[in-house]
Amino acid sequence: MTTTAIVTGAARGIGATVARRLASDGLAVAVIDLDEAACKPVVEQIEAAGGRAIAIGADVSDEAAVDAAVERVVAELGAPTVLVNNAGVIRDNLLFRMSADDWDIVMNVHLRGSFLMSRAAQKYMTAAGFGRIVNLSSTSALGNRGQANYSAAKAGLQGFTKTLALELGKFGVTVNAIAPGFIETEMTAATAERMGVSFEDFKAAAAAQIPVARTGVPDDIAHAVAFFAGRDAGFVSGQVLYVAGGPTT
Numbered sequence: 001m002t003t004t005a006i007v008t009g010a011a012r013g014i015g016a017t018v019a020r021r022l023a024s025d026g027l028a029v030a031v032i033d034l035d036e037a038a039c040k041p042v043v044e045q046i047e048a049a050g051g052r053a054i055a056i057g058a059d060v061s062d063e064a065a066v067d068a069a070v071e072r073v074v075a076e077l078g079a080p081t082v083l084v085n086n087a088g089v090i091r092d093n094l095l096f097r098m099s100a101d102d103w104d105i106v107m108n109v110h111l112r113g114s115f116l117m118s119r120a121a122q123k124y125m126t127a128a129g130f131g132r133i134v135n136l137s138s139t140s141a142l143g144n145r146g147q148a149n150y151s152a153a154k155a156g157l158q159g160f161t162k163t164l165a166l167e168l169g170k171f172g173v174t175v176n177a178i179a180p181g182f183i184e185t186e187m188t189a190a191t192a193e194r195m196g197v198s199f200e201d202f203k204a205a206a207a208a209q210i211p212v213a214r215t216g217v218p219d220d221i222a223h224a225v226a227f228f229a230g231r232d233a234g235f236v237s238g239q240v241l242y243v244a245g246g247p248t249t
């Protein structure tokens with residue numbers, strides 16, 4: 001029987017790489033992002049490699065859209081037993097310049113989005129007696145200047161992860177979080193642009209602070225997701241794995 005996975009924010013960046021990796025591991029994958037058309041290239045890449053995937057447009061912070069998206073997954077791919085809550089946005093600013101809207105959107109996408117997706121997907125996991133939820137936290141959970149909203153959301157996801165692990169464990173569902181450090185994606189490229197430095201210089205400056213002396217790539221995260229999503233990882237739950245090229249402080 002094919003396992004069905006949902007990956008949110010999967011039109012690009014880490015989510016797209018995670019979707020391709022899970023598909024190459026044999027899972028059918030629902031590629032969810034704001035714009036269905038933007039998900040199509042990822043679906044085509046998966047199909048070209050012999051995998052199975054569908055594209056779904058949904059805002060993870062919209063309750064009705066989330067429930068409809070999960071129902072579509074059930075109808076078209078089968079009941080989901082793997083969920084990767086990866087969709088994310090940044091709205092960085094120092095506290096005194098941060099608008100309430102910038103606070104709300106970051107909370108809504110990361111926290112409300114992960115809550116809505118997990119609530120909708122867990123009923124299929126508990127019914128199957130098997131499930132894997134992986135939440136994308138961040139090293140910013142430990143505090144990061146200019147990211148009061150984002151660091152609060154990413155720290156919140158760690159508490160969310162541990163609580164779901166407690167509630168869902170007896171149904172065969174594990175829940176873990178991955179906290180990436182600097183990963184080369186459009187999100188970090190946008191940060192470089194906003195700071196007025198080239199992405200190459202931005203990456204070099206970051207790499208100089210990282211023990212393994214390089215910045216991360218989406219495959220580094222996809223590898224960790226594949227581990228948590230695997231059937232053999234059933235005794236690992238409620239954990240936060242920092243994937244950051246070194247220890248975190």
Ligand code: NAD
Nearest residue numbers: 009013014033034059060086087088138180182183185187
């Ligand atoms: P990205 O900006 O390249 O991709 C994020 C995707 O999420 C986009 O395709 C976007 O359209 C989608 N998205 C945003 N809001 C959404 C919504 N409401 N509903 C559905 N989809 C939505 O970012 P990325 O760098 O690939 O990051 C992926 C995840 O990893 C995010 O949760 C991010 O916070 C986290 N993360 C990234 C880094 C990094 O260095 N890049 C580090 C730590 C954590």
